Amino acid sequence: MRGRRPGGHFFYGSTPTLALADARKLLGFARAGLPVVLLGAFDQALTPGVPASGETERLRDVLTRLLALPNVVRVTEKTAVGDALATLGVTPDVRHSVPSTLLNAHRVTADADYYYLVNGKHAETVKPPVAAIDHDVTLRRTHGRDAVPYLLDPWTGKAVRVGRYTRDGQDVTLRVALRPGQTLVVALGRPGLFGDRHGNRPHALSSEADEVLFTARGLTVRAGAGGTYRTRLSRGRTATTTLPAVPAPIEPDRWQVEVEDWRPGDGPTRTERVRRALTLDTLLPWSSIPELADSAGIGRYRTTVTLPGTWTSSHGALLELGQVSDTFRVSVNGSEAGPCDRLNAVVDVGPLLRRGTNTIEIEVATPLVNRLRVSRPEVFGGLGRQEYGLAGPVRLVPYAQKTV
Known part of the structure; x- marks a missing residue:
């Protein structure tokens, strides 16, 4: 052999x-x-x-x-x-605080160390299946001692300095949370490398708050409940921040849905679009809705949520979409929330919300298989109906935040 x-x-x-x-x-x-x-x-x-x-x-x-x-x-x-x-003194460039399915690739340029992180490979087929991870990861830097970590979002192209991390010699340790198959790019480079104005500002070493991040206003603590939170900063000071009360999560109970059902047209390059309008009290995949069982195309879901009079500029919210297939985009009060990671269907819509009534729209584009099953049964008839569309549950989860 x-x-x-x-x-x-x-x-x-x-x-x-x-x-x-x-x-x-x-x-x-x-x-x-x-x-x-x-x-x-x-x-x-x-x-x-x-x-x-x-x-x-x-x-x-x-x-x-x-x-x-x-x-x-x-x-x-x-x-x-x-x-x-x-x-022999050979140690890895990436270390995990716990056993993990996290994989990595490390590349070095003249400006920074770049770490590509992914939670598992081919997550849908791995046995046992890959689970979500949330743990500390230590990355080795090869650049100057002042290098700071940035998160590079491969969906939006944005680079944001990490708000909470620790350094020990050549090592930088930060928290990484990824769903199965989800990716992240971390860059360790000089302050201000990506044009941000937070490059030389102190960061958080630890915090009682849920999250510490750099926003347009500076280093910011964020939590899902009101209260007083202590944050230990990199220059030795401990900051105390009081956040206002946070409203309970909201799960919309009624949706207006407009569907473009795409069908073969009267020629090989033509598509017929049949429009349908529905009202849903419960979100379901299209395959479970009789009017949409064999449909494929674009669905536009609209609902309203009401935020209390105590809502201030210190408040925001994450929109959790639950089960959604395939690609989607979100807008609130007529403004788009920006590109969304389809493997992590959670969107920060905080800057778009306001006191009182807010309109949320979610546009979902589905694959065409469900329609092809009936329009080309000789090719696709053996396939079962796929669970496309927005199935939820959808929740608006408020938070409060303030700069340190």
Whole structure:
């Protein structure tokens, strides 16, 4: 049995093989100080193919010298590789506070360290399925000691300085919360790298509040309940912030829905749009609504919520959409909330809300499979109806926030 293994060598049965030229290169790298971990019985290694006379003996002589070096370790089990690297002083650029499905890629430019973080790979097919994560992550920086972390939103293109984190030498530790399959980009770079005006301002090391973030007004604490919160800042001061009472979450109980049902037109490049209007007391996927069971297209959902007279500029709210498929966009009182991450259907609509009545609109664009099932049954008839549309539950979850 012959199979490819990491590191560019092969295994014939349980015996590794390595070209003599490659072994000499490894010996040169190791003598120059490179830590090396060899997985397998390399003291018994063979040359690949049919060796020349004396070639196997020369290979083993090189490997004997390689294995004698203090910065070379040989292990027999793959699970021992991590510990072997650690004994050689090789530590990961990313560390988790708890075991995690978080994956990463690290790239370095002249300006910053960039970390691409994703919670799991192919989250829909992994067994057991990937779960949401929420834990501390420590990232190593290679740039100057004044480097600060920024969150780069791949959906909006915005770069925002992180409000709460700690630094220890070359390490920066921050909280990462991601749903299955969701991604995040963290940049560690000089203050002001992305043009923000918060680059040199102190940040929070810890806080009793739910969240600490940089807003247009500065370092801001946010919580889902009123009260007094203490925040320890990076320059030694502890700030105390009092937030006003926060209204209870609101779950709208009636929706006006306008649907564009897309159907094949009278030509191969033409689409017929049939419009429907419904009133829903309960949000359901289109497949569970008789009038929309085989529909596909665009649905526009509209509802109103009333915020109390105590609502002030210190208040805001997150709009939780629950189950929604496929892509969507949100507007409040006629203003769009901006691009939304479809893997995390929670939108901060705080700046768009006002005291009294507010109109919320959610536009959902569905795939076409449900319509194709009936319009092209010879191709798609074997597919079951898909649960498209806005199924919720939708909640408006208020918060209060103030600058520190």
